Amino acid sequence: MPTVAAESGTRGRGYPQTLQRPVISSNKLRQQVWHNKSTPLFFASTRHCRQEIHIGGNNKSLNDCTNCRIAYPFLRHLPRVISSTQLDCLKIPNSEIASSHFVSFELTLHCRRNNSMTTSTDHSISRRAKQAAGQPISQLMGMALSNPNIISLAAGFVDNDSLPVTTTNLATQKVLAAGETSKAALQYGSNNGDEQLRTLVLEQAIAMNHAASDQAANYQTTLEQVFITPGSNQLLYLIADTLLDPGDIILCASPSYFVFIGAVKNIGGRTIGVATDNNGIIPRSLEEALEQIERDGNLSKVKAIYTVPYFDNPGGTTLTAERGQQILDIARRWSRDHKIYVISDEAYRMLRYEGPDVPSMHHWDPSLEHTIVAGTFSKSYSPGIRVGWGFLPTDLIGPLGDQKSNIDFGAPLLAQRIMATILEENLWLPHVEKLRGVYRQRCHAMLGALETHLGDVSGCHWHKTNGGLCVWLTLPEHIDTGMQGTFIKAAVEAGVLYVPGEFCYASGGEPANHSTIRLTFGVQSAERITQGIGLLSEQIKHWQ
Amino acid sequence: MPTVAAESGTRGRGYPQTLQRPVISSNKLRQQVWHNKSTPLFFASTRHCRQEIHIGGNNKSLNDCTNCRIAYPFLRHLPRVISSTQLDCLKIPNSEIASSHFVSFELTLHCRRNNSMTTSTDHSISRRAKQAAGQPISQLMGMALSNPNIISLAAGFVDNDSLPVTTTNLATQKVLAAGETSKAALQYGSNNGDEQLRTLVLEQAIAMNHAASDQAANYQTTLEQVFITPGSNQLLYLIADTLLDPGDIILCASPSYFVFIGAVKNIGGRTIGVATDNNGIIPRSLEEALEQIERDGNLSKVKAIYTVPYFDNPGGTTLTAERGQQILDIARRWSRDHKIYVISDEAYRMLRYEGPDVPSMHHWDPSLEHTIVAGTFSKSYSPGIRVGWGFLPTDLIGPLGDQKSNIDFGAPLLAQRIMATILEENLWLPHVEKLRGVYRQRCHAMLGALETHLGDVSGCHWHKTNGGLCVWLTLPEHIDTGMQGTFIKAAVEAGVLYVPGEFCYASGGEPANHSTIRLTFGVQSAERITQGIGLLSEQIKHWQ
């Protein structure tokens, strides 16, 4: 960080007297001028722009300059003070003005000149990198590490004990004992992935949908629409990067998978949360959210509806076949000037412990006009091999493929060959069966313990999930479960860790409920789960 | 693609008569108005922008609108015609105006209104996705596939025959036969990578630098500075994404690794090529490039200098120890307001067939103040396992880690455990020795054949590389080796494929030499290489 020296003489003169606070009303930027010498300036400046800034005076000059950078950092990273030798121009993009982040923000300018010329790294970092807040789970990891005996009901890991060492060994040996074919597995692969694996993954998905529905579908999806990625998270990132410009919107369940919310934010996009019930996103609420966005003049920014239709992370809810069709229908109807996609993130589909399977939205959109399917073997086989996939609308093959070719021009091939062999040798579904047994027991342990301890505590409720790895628990309103509250500290001291629900909320739309908790039953034994819920419940009752 | 219906009545009226062609002179945008009804419009529009466009008439109105999207697609994706129901506003960002792509582009407008209200997908795609031209190699792949007997001296693959099936099998079995540790290898890993692998990779690099130098260095690099990525290409992408805002600059050798050039372009950044000689980037030219950029008022945009210091792809050159220090020194001296990093992409370091090793820039910057090291096992072991790494300045750990946590929150762990075991069991360096033998022979075959056939053909010259996988060949000026020329078609018909040098040039700086060729000797046998160079040389002589 450079030392701040004397006040600027020439070009900077006058600025310390004309500090401003943008106030937003009816999507217009207004300015108020006030004086504050001591508060540091958060801005981005470019050297090449020779235009003087007249903030607070002449609105037009603010817009006229097309040279200057968008002042993102001051919106999102208040602690990162950027000093500069030149205050050139400040431009506030309309997309930001419309955003809720901006409404209550106070911008104060500090225009003293840095004469010491030390280098500031913050200047070197891109806006996107500044936006990337990282994934919140890392703070929690720290908490867990500092208390090794803690019962973590926070971890996103899968069960360690059932990880398929034997079948993986078998498949790997088969891959590596096949002469020339073995060598091919150690070579670079293609950008979209191994053809055999793509074939098997697509066939499997279609077969499952047919099995789950009494309606046949005429699948037109081709192999070109299938992409393999090192984890479905890369696919989700690529989709966000392919669809979103800064300020663009993805609608999602409230609450939603926080890594995806973070990735969208990183790209400069916005997530808008839609109300959910026991069957996930409520179509009527989705419709209302779109109506509101349209009234705000932002419909052109809506690019997709993100859903985790099977055993949502964190909500635990599953979309019924009917809801899936309704959501798809809404996406179709609201696609006026441009297409609105539906992302069907089916990460947990195989982890079903109760009840019948539901056909994917793919079944109602069998040539994938609107639907993007994301899938992964991380939960149903092994996250260490890390193979995910996407089924894409044909119009996204090119753009997403181009984006991918810049990141890795293809997923690691050995891992793909291992997974293809596991599928081909019929080692996958038996493993899934085994996993269901393991997780079903833990799921019951968690739901049972919640019932026992919190069943008649007023204000406590949770969704009785039939699959996946999460239970979403709501506590009485006066308990703030967040990182800034005291409840989480008490819970950690008592020996149990959870993910504060606040991490799982979109940047807009449905307001965050700070009395919520994401619990996972993937990692701990049934016994430890029961014990953990006991400890947590004690805290909750203390707080009553 | 929507059907184009009647001409717009109200807002669109008059537009077909005011079509324009931006012509660039001395970095300023001028406009010429002409009439062209039939040519489609390439533009991006947003619905919310209610301002009328006056292209060709009033320059100011073009800049005034801060609402509208940048019209990237027409610059890069000519075949992607975008129709829209509304032609709102067209804004041309300065970064584009300055870019050479723009100079000869003709923008023609087609302003008929689409009343049919069908959806247009291009509206849904982000600017970044539109910018992502994809990697050029795919066109070449197509050429190769359509002619299966072709001798491809274009492929970026490694030698298939020497791929280490036996040692990989051994290491994998060891990883998967270790009880609890085996299970850990199938679990999620951490964002920065496996600790043992990070330790081994860092130790190895430091040991190699010490062995290559008679000066000791006091390494302060910590394990926190080491990141593992699924291929070093992801690391390069993350670096570009972490450092670059649209319009920002990375200096690089002319020519340079085209995937990196493409990734920078995708992010909206610019690469500026610096003149090279037989020892890579010429420090004096680098200095001059920076002076020019400073004169243009763009120094604040320069974020890094990208080098492939060992057996550059495509140049084949290696930076001497002295040059490495000079480049580092230049980065230091020009870091005034902000830090300029040096990216040392050491992908080919291990593929040295002649002469002594050179210490990495890391050796002259042992706490990595400015230096970013990128490395990979793809070339020196197996690209199918796909493990790369980065050594980062401490100030980039946070921002790059945050970006990475959005893409995959950690590289696949099994592949990392396999590579760690290969290192630990001392299986790597013996394999490198073997590879050197294989590639040395091919390298000699290629250089020998070039000498035989083109040694006294005037205008032909190439760098006699001592390592890596590429030879960079320059032909007489009148031969255009590019995709649009007839030479490449003749070569393909004659049975040999190469990468046109034009793909390897930065977006600015040193002008592209369209009479250059990238040849690789990684994939073909010595015999086929000799034969291929023979066929290519025949063509060259035909064209004399």
Ligand SMILES: Cc1ncc(COP(=O)(O)O)c(C=O)c1O
């Ligand atoms: C809902 C959801 N989608 C996607 C993923 C990504 O999984 P992977 O990248 O391992 O395929 C996860 C992992 O936790 C998830 O919970």
Ligand SMILES: Cc1ncc(COP(=O)(O)O)c(C=O)c1O
């Ligand atoms: C110069 C250079 N850097 C980086 C890479 C990326 O290799 P990988 O992603 O396989 O580690 C390559 C591959 O061709 C390369 O040539």
